[in-house]
Amino acid sequence: EAQVTQNPRYLITVTGKKLTVTCSQNMNHEYMSWYRQDPGLGLRQIYYSMNVEVTDKGDVPEGYKVSRKEKRNFPLILESPSPNQTSLYFCASSLRTGTYEQYFGPGTRLTVT
Amino acid sequence: GESVGLHLPTLSVQEGDNSIINCAYSNSASDYFIWYKQESGKGPQFIIDIRSNMDKRQGQRVTVLLNKTVKHLSLQIAATQPGDSAVYFCAENRTGRRALTFGSGTRLQVQP
Numbered sequence: 001e002a003q004v005t006q007n008p009r010y011l012i013t014v015t016g017k018k019l020t021v022t023c024s025q026n027m028n029h030e031y032m033s034w035y036r037q038d039p040g041l042g043l044r045q046i047y048y049s050m051n052v053e054v055t056d057k058g059d060v061p062e063g064y065k066v067s068r069k070e071k072r073n074f075p076l077i078l079e080s081p082s083p084n085q086t087s088l089y090f091c092a093s094s095l096r097t098g099t100y101e102q103y104f105g106p107g108t109r110l111t112v113t
Numbered sequence: 114g115e116s117v118g119l120h121l122p123t124l125s126v127q128e129g130d131n132s133i134i135n136c137a138y139s140n141s142a143s144d145y146f147i148w149y150k151q152e153s154g155k156g157p158q159f160i161i162d163i164r165s166n167m168d169k170r171q172g173q174r175v176t177v178l179l180n181k182t183v184k185h186l187s188l189q190i191a192a193t194q195p196g197d198s199a200v201y202f203c204a205e206n207r208t209g210r211r212a213l214t215f216g217s218g219t220r221l222q223v224q225p
Binding site for chain 1: 145154155156157158159162202204206211212213214215216217218
């Protein structure tokens with residue numbers, strides 16, 4: 001089944017404790033992206049990647065890192081999480097940059113206390 | 114500032130009626146628009162898209178209308194069903210950007 005998977009689905013952590021949210025797609029998509037979703041603000045893009053080893057900032061990159069060492073994986077790293085990063089996070093992928101039909105993962109709900 | 118927004122946060126319709134969800138955008142450089150559906154506990158799911166050189170596009174039970182003069186986008190769902198209950202987002206792509214900008218969403222509630 002073609003899909004985007006994220007792990008973990010739920011995470012509660014404390015301020016300053018580094019964490020990684022994994023994202024994997026099995027569709028051989030070139031483009032991958034991370035979004036955060038907050039009430040009243042919709043989906044905001046954090047980082048995106050147009051291909052392996054090619055990443056760029058989205059609209060809200062502060063406090064986040066990403067890497068794209070393999071085509072299928074695009075982990076989101078929070079080096080020192082803070083409470084304002086409490087949010088619902090989605091990973092998405094699309095066949096190519098410019099094909100905007102993005103496939104979304106199920107989401108990761110992160111709480112930072 | 115530039116934004117993609119929605120007129121109504123919640124829309125309630127009777128099962129079998131047609132639904133119309135509206136979206137306003139402010140950037141005339143936007144060349145591509147998408148509607149996504151998000152069910153509770155799930156990620157957004159692509160519904161339909163339209164390019165700026167089109168006024169209308171139809172899918173299965175859904176139609177998207179684009180009015181560039183007033184920068185308005187709408188999603189029409191025919192014969193709304195309980196399974197259509199979800200939050201609907203419009204999103205735009207601005208020429209030269211490699212990212213979508215999403216609106217804040219409209220919740221559609223279908224009453225039996």
